[in-house]
Amino acid sequence: MTKKPLILVTNDDGITAKGIKNLVQIASTIGEVVVVAPNSPQSGMGHAITINDPLRIYKSDIFEGILAYECSGTPVDCVKIAKKEILKDRKIDMVLSGINHGANSSISVIYSGTMSAAMEAAIEGLPAIGFSLCDYSHDAVFDHAHEFIKEIIIKNLDDFPQKIALNVNIPHHTKPIKGIKICRQAQAKWVEEYEKRTDPNGRDYYWASGYLENPDKGEDSDEYALKNGFISVVPCHFDFTHYPQIDSLKKKFI
Amino acid sequence: MTKKPLILVTNDDGITAKGIKNLVQIASTIGEVVVVAPNSPQSGMGHAITINDPLRIYKSDIFEGILAYECSGTPVDCVKIAKKEILKDRKIDMVLSGINHGANSSISVIYSGTMSAAMEAAIEGLPAIGFSLCDYSHDAVFDHAHEFIKEIIIKNLDDFPQKIALNVNIPHHTKPIKGIKICRQAQAKWVEEYEKRTDPNGRDYYWASGYLENPDKGEDSDEYALKNGFISVVPCHFDFTHYPQIDSLKKKFI
Numbered sequence: 001m002t003k004k005p006l007i008l009v010t011n012d013d014g015i016t017a018k019g020i021k022n023l024v025q026i027a028s029t030i031g032e033v034v035v036v037a038p039n040s041p042q043s044g045m046g047h048a049i050t051i052n053d054p055l056r057i058y059k060s061d062i063f064e065g066i067l068a069y070e071c072s073g074t075p076v077d078c079v080k081i082a083k084k085e086i087l088k089d090r091k092i093d094m095v096l097s098g099i100n101h102g103a104n105s106s107i108s109v110i111y112s113g114t115m116s117a118a119m120e121a122a123i124e125g126l127p128a129i130g131f132s133l134c135d136y137s138h139d140a141v142f143d144h145a146h147e148f149i150k151e152i153i154i155k156n157l158d159d160f161p162q163k164i165a166l167n168v169n170i171p172h173h174t175k176p177i178k179g180i181k182i183c184r185q186a187q188a189k190w191v192e193e194y195e196k197r198t199d200p201n202g203r204d205y206y207w208a209s210g211y212l213e214n215p216d217k218g219e220d221s222d223e224y225a226l227k228n229g230f231i232s233v234v235p236c237h238f239d240f241t242h243y244p245q246i247d248s249l250k251k252k253f254i
Numbered sequence: 255m256t257k258k259p260l261i262l263v264t265n266d267d268g269i270t271a272k273g274i275k276n277l278v279q280i281a282s283t284i285g286e287v288v289v290v291a292p293n294s295p296q297s298g299m300g301h302a303i304t305i306n307d308p309l310r311i312y313k314s315d316i317f318e319g320i321l322a323y324e325c326s327g328t329p330v331d332c333v334k335i336a337k338k339e340i341l342k343d344r345k346i347d348m349v350l351s352g353i354n355h356g357a358n359s360s361i362s363v364i365y366s367g368t369m370s371a372a373m374e375a376a377i378e379g380l381p382a383i384g385f386s387l388c389d390y391s392h393d394a395v396f397d398h399a400h401e402f403i404k405e406i407i408i409k410n411l412d413d414f415p416q417k418i419a420l421n422v423n424i425p426h427h428t429k430p431i432k433g434i435k436i437c438r439q440a441q442a443k444w445v446e447e448y449e450k451r452t453d454p455n456g457r458d459y460y461w462a463s464g465y466l467e468n469p470d471k472g473e474d475s476d477e478y479a480l481k482n483g484f485i486s487v488v489p490c491h492f493d494f495t496h497y498p499q500i501d502s503l504k505k506k507f508i
Contacts, residue, residue: 045300055461056457119364196339252413
């Protein structure tokens with residue numbers, strides 16, 4: 001690639017998050033960056049899109065010298081309106097999402113607004129990478145991840161598989177990074193707990209919390225890589241068909 | 255199964271929709287039904303979950319003789335709180351979602367609240383089926399689908415593949431149903447169009463609309479089945495890993 005690549009950056013923690021600031025900083029050393037990100041936190045929004053309400057986009061000067069827009073919609077809306085409206089006359093070379101404050105490994109990929117934005121870009125035929133850090137705090141430290149993120153972007157810029165989004169998870173800054181591992185999604189799931197409370201008007205409400213339960217002992221999974229100090233990279237696709245089941249289901253409906 | 259099966263019914267159009275009323279009616283002829291459905295329309299919510307707000311659930315007498323709850327959350331929240339709170343002491347035999355007012359074939363599965371509820375049930379290890387009708391109207395006609403839906407539920411009640419949700423789409427009532435086809439997800443995608451308008455205060459906003467673009471000519475796809483008058487059934491899973499890409503990505507990071 002001789003011309004400076006055009007990189008669209010989005011996230012799900014909202015345009016003011018520390019994670020997207022770090023990603024914009026890294027991407028700016030590689031290409032021309034345009035930001036289209038939610039104007040409010042959108043964690044756990046999955047692949048939600050705005051159907052029954054209109055969308056609003058406003059220019060933002062939050063990133064010095066970078067063209068940026070804040071959008072009233074979801075992370076997936078941001079990718080759609082960036083491609084079809086804001087950058088409709090230009091070729092987007094790559095879409096980056098994140099850096100998420102918190103892990104999106106194993107089953108979290110399905111709930112994640114960060115990864116859903118990347119998946120939407122993949123559906124649109126664009127090279128797409130979602131980055132997440134194993135640190136949920138507002139004030140997470142991203143410095144240790146910069147060089148690795150840059151390496152992952154550069155190595156995928158000119159040669160990216162069609163209809164794939166990469167799910168990249170990065171260990172917490174207190175854990176020295178040993179390297180990068182290409183993995184599969186661990187077969188883990190969230191176990192929810194609901195805490196029932198009563199509001200001052202005597203009506204019940206529930207707070208959800210939970211933990212990741214991981215019975216998957218495979219050493220090729222993203223959870224295993226992260227646990228052992230590696231950055232995990234999972235190639236994700238959006239054909240949900242479970243092909244081996246087609247034949248056994250056919251037998252039921254002969 | 256000798257005991258009456260316990261069937262959880264949910265949807266994404268909300269508890270007052272005609273589609274869920276029809277599904278409750280059908281499921282009640284097969285088992286004991288409990289409804290936990292959103293208290294407002296949740297179309298296009300994908301796999302969104304409520305993280306930063308509490309959830310509320312209220313008993314509803316909308317379905318005569320059926321235990322029902324309306325929930326302030328998303329379709330996925332409904333499945334989670336049903337399993338972990340409302341029905342925590344009971345074994346759920348099947349989760350049904352729908353009947354959606356509108357198709358959820360091909361790539362629509364990723365945006366669909368209906369199918370995301372079914373997928374969440376599959377993650378929880380429960381047999382799960384999402385039903386959608388190719389008719390977006392509020393007043394859609396479901397009568398022609400009843401017998402087929404009943405057949406699909408019964409044939410899957412005692413023998414359901416692990417970690418799978420079925421995505422069932424049903425032709426419009428004006429199209430005679432020729433039968434049931436087990437399919438793969440068509441490789442189609444939505445093409446968005448944004449219409450820019452200006453509000454009375456002089457600020458711009460955008461309405462999204464779109465159409466499904468389907469270059470997939472395969473005769474084994476869900477779109478093909480529907481076009482030819484068949485009900486499509488796609489087995490869906492939630493491991494997003496694209497396994498063939500793992501090896502080629504590994505070569506980049508040696």
